[in-house]
Amino acid sequence: MPLSSVAAHVDERELPFYESVGNECSMFEHAFRQRLPLLLKGPTGCGKTRFVSHMAAKLGRPLFTISCHDDLTSADLTGRYLLQGGETRWVDGPLTRAVREGGICYLDEVVEARKDVTVVLHPLTDDRRLLPLERTGELLEAPDDFMLVVSYNPGYQHILKSLKPSTRQRFLALSFDFPPPKIERDIVARESGLPGEQCAALVNLAASLRAMKGQDLEEGVSTRLLVYCATLIAAGVPILEAARATLVEPLSDDADVQEGLMEAIHATFG
């Protein structure tokens, strides 16, 4: 399919809602059109997955999402022979489907993947754009509308779990962070249905909770958790109960840290 005809008349209102923060939408589109793979870096719950679904829908391409973990093998991506009705049949994995169908393949938390997975990605992420399927003997050439997107959270990185330079230098990379306050307020309001003013108070609170990151907290409170909190409040849950369940308990098990978080919450909501 010629790229110029890809999703020429998309109604933005029908796409998964994504509020852009900078130039990420145009960079994604350039990467797609120039057939370059993309790496998204950023903390948990800051909008990376939503961004990818929004862009896939905007470009009119199917999206194949894979959450990477220690046990994920290259066969989970490429496919395997399965016994079906007494016959052994090859079944494509999500990466192979994305290559065959011309879709967007999104590998979330790619640093969690084992080495054999990254090896499969190498010929796909340079100018060869090839996916060798050893088991079937095929060598698939990725079509123009195939794109590989991967993400990871640099905050969780440690020496054993980092991308090798030979892998990361195959990607364009974009950094994500929590959206600026006004944008985050709009996102939380739109996602939860809670009035903007109350969402603004939650976003202010998030700033003080995020300032506690590093002291005793591994990660600052995510936009996702703010949406949860606002959703509960909009559903009638008392603010302090909603805040404890969404902005305190998911962040820490330590009683002292929880107390510190609750203090900040009381300072905002009384």
Ligand SMILES: Nc1ncnc2c1ncn2[C@@H]1O[C@H](COP(=O)(O)OP(=O)(O)OP(=O)(O)O)[C@@H](O)[C@H]1O
């Ligand atoms: N820019 C944004 N536009 C619209 N919604 C957003 C945006 N940023 C965050 N959100 C909201 O935050 C939620 C979490 O975002 P998302 O699932 O995309 O996070 P993520 O960065 O992919 O997290 P993880 O790394 O844990 O997978 C979304 O479901 C959405 O409600």
